[in-house]
Amino acid sequence: MSSRYSFGGDEHVFVEVSEEMSLEAFFKALSMTNAVRDAEISGVTEICPANASFQIKFDPDVIRPDDLLTELRRLEDIADRAEATLDTRIVEIPVYYRDPWTHETLMRFRERHQDPESTDIEFAARINGYSSVDDFIAAHSGAPWFVSMVGFVSGLPFLYQMVDRARQIQVPKYLRPRTDTPRLTVGYGGCFSCIYSVRGAGGYQMFGITPMPIYDPDQETSYLREFMVFFRPGDIVKWRQIDRDEYDGCTADVQAGRYTPRIRDVVFSLEDFNRDIDGTNARLEETLYAD
Amino acid sequence: MPIDVLSAGLSTTVQDLGRPGYYHLGIPIGGAMDRYALRAANLLVGNPEDAACLEAVFLGPELAFSEDAVVAVTGAELPPKVDGETRETWTSFRIRAGQVLSFDYIRDGARSCIAVAGGIDTPPALGSRSTYAIGALGGFEGRAIQSGDRLPVGRADVSVAEGRTVSEKMRRNSGSPCELRVVTGLYWHRITEEAGGQFFEDTWKVASEADRMGYRFQGGRPLEFVDREPPFGAGSDPSNITDACYPYGSIQVPGGTEPIVLHRDAVSGGGYFMIGTVISADMDLIGQLQPHTDTRFLQVDMETALAARQERASMLDAIRQRLS
Incomplete structure (x- = not known):
């Protein structure tokens, strides 16, 4: 590659x-950026x-653009030879699927949608060949996800599911973007959540x-006191479906400053993963729920 | 020494030179749209060049001063008035305790930089006082100022003379049509050669959607794409890419129709292809463009971009030497 x-x-410098x-592409991009940071x-x-x-x-007053290119190419050679392993963490994110707030919002913007007769999740389930929304949710909250990018706006994670391509969920974006999305909406576009x-x-x-805030500029949320942005590229996420009661419980815990996200440190090897996808994911989940 | 906001103007925000280092988390650099104007305003009132100022768009605020102050207004031609009496732009002037600073209607440009000796002293967030309103970060409570706000001002280190000025040839006017120099690249190969030529031939107009995040342009011919099989993850539209980072100044053209140039409060990434990037020396100019302004994009190479950057730096050095 x-x-x-x-x-x-x-x-x-933009590097595709x-x-x-x-x-593989995500891993190489991440290891190259790590190499650039270390350099x-x-x-x-x-x-x-x-x-x-x-x-x-970069600041071209300090480094000539061509010199930077040369340096980046050298680091690419090193990254190509590096072992694709990552010391990272796995995080459980509770999700209240089919909640009333995103439902109210999606109903307001039906005329901007490909299929105004369905809800977003019904549409996604159908075009991905799932016979029911429950089956679709089982797939979305089944295998874990990599945070493959943080950005767009403040601390927003893009997530890519750790399954082979045949099992990837794909959906188009809205025909025209909405002007409103509730905070902490779990969304989907292309192959990204x-x-x-x-x-x-x-x-x-x-x-x-999700009831779990991931950005807090006031740094008052208990687990965001150190830094206002929760996610980093390379984090692994496991969605867990929750109902209204648990959503309300989590929200109350967050407000009371006693919500603690379930987080465990893990080492991820791309080679092991490619050899045995389901086995690797099962071990990640075991680590997450070991105690 | 607080300043009382009597009226806020259209969208007046606290800005400095921004917060580099967090773009990888979707928090943009922010800071003054016209950085040269901010540096000049600070130099005029004896502040460090990166002190926080107020950035007013099209319509100035009305501010009541409770203590004596030295002020300078640079950037757009938005004439300041002290108790109704007009003062020069790009020139320091004194305001006495109890006087009110207001503004006449805008004559040219889009954004004014209002510097006060001592600097606007709101608490820094991630190393900067710049307002990033989308993320409710920095500035005055993470938002544009409102009437009733009391803005804290830092202690001025020096008592600066009034009447210090930046001569007219050292100011920069966007001109008509405005010319923005562009280094092509990124996903330039996605459009046909003919479309590429057309982009630079056409005269574009600044659209009404033009803000700190980005400037949209209209009126040129739609760009024709090179055929392709959509790469996995990109999306089916020919203008889609696998979501990637957006450089500041990059020009994305969703659907091939209306170019958007990302500015200081840029979204850090997304799924639209980009055809190139406005050079750093011309970014300040964009912040001074009013809607409907005729604009031409000019293709330049890296050497030209670097020379233009040097030229801007020399201008800044020249006013530094005169004023410090």
């Missing part, structure tokens, strides 16, 4: 590892990993909502 390099004006999404290249001001690409912002960190415009299909 050889990357494509392009300058974004005089202050950015692959045109199409894959765990501490003077003049590099921002290192942004994305799904199958990444971007470096996401959590809307703040209320605002959005084009992803809306499946449900």
Whole structure:
């Protein structure tokens, strides 16, 4: 896999590892950005990993654009030889699917949708060949997901499911973006799930909502006191379906400052994963729920 | 020494030179749209160049001062008035305790930078006082100022003379049509050669959707795409890509119709292809464009972009030497 390099004006290098999404491309983008960070290249001001690409912002008064390119290509050679393992964490995110708030919102924007007669999740289940929404939810909350990019707006994670391509869920975005999306909506567009960190415009299909804040500029949420953004690229997420009672319980816990996300440290090996996808995922889940 | 906001203007926010380092988490650099204007305003009132100022868009605020202050207004031609009496832009002037700073209607440009000696002293967030309203971060309570707000001002280190000025040739006017220089690249290969030529031939107009996140342009011919099989994860529209990072100044063209140039409060990434990036030297200009302004994009190479950047830096050095 050889990357494509392009300058974004005089202050950015854009590196496309692959045109199409894959765990391999994501892993390579992530390991290259880690290598760039470790290399501490003077003049590099921002290192942004994305799904199958990444971007470096630099100060051309400090490093010549061509010199930076040379350095990045050298790091690509090293990244290609590196073992694809990642010290990371797995996090459980509770999801109240088919909640009343995203339902109210999606009903307001039906005329912007491909299928105004269905809800977003009914539409997604049908076009992905699931016979019921329950089966679809079982698939969405079954195998875990990689946070393959954090961005768009403040702390919003893009997530890519850790299954082979045949089992990937794919849905189109809204025909025209909505002007409103509830905060903490669990959404879906293309092959990516996401959590809307703040209320605002959005084009992803809306499946449900999590009670767990993931961005808090006031840093008052108990687990966001250290830093206002919860997710980092490379985090692994396991969705867990909850009902209204548990949603209300979690929300009350968050407000009372006693909600503690379930998080465990894990080591992920891409090679092991490719050898045995379901086995690897089962072991990740075991670690998450071991105690 | 607080300043009382009597009326807020259209959208007046606290801005400085921004918060680099968090773009990988979707928190943009932010800061003044016209950074040269912010630096100049601070130099005029004896502040550090990165002190926080107020950025007013089209319509100025009305501000009551409870203590003596030195103020400068740069950027757009939005004439300041002290108790109704007009003052020069790009020139420091004194306001006495009890006086009110207001503004006449805008003559040229879009954004004014209002610097007060001592700087606006709201609490920094992630190292900057810039307002990122989408994320309710920084500035005054994470939002544009409102009437009734009391803005804290830092202690001024020096007592600065009034009448310090930046000469007219050291100011920058967007001109008509405005010319924005572009380095092509990113996903430039997604459009046909003819469409590429057309993009630079056509005269575009600034659309009404033009804000701190980005400027949309209209009126040019739609861009024709090169055929392809959509890559897995990209989406079916020819303008879709597998969601990627967006450079500041990058030009995305959703559906191939209306280019959007991302600015200081950019969304950090998304699923639309980009044809190139406005050079760093021309980013300030965009912040001064009014809706309907005729705009041409000009293709340049990296060497030209770097030379233009040097030219901007020399201008700044020249006013630094005169004013510090």
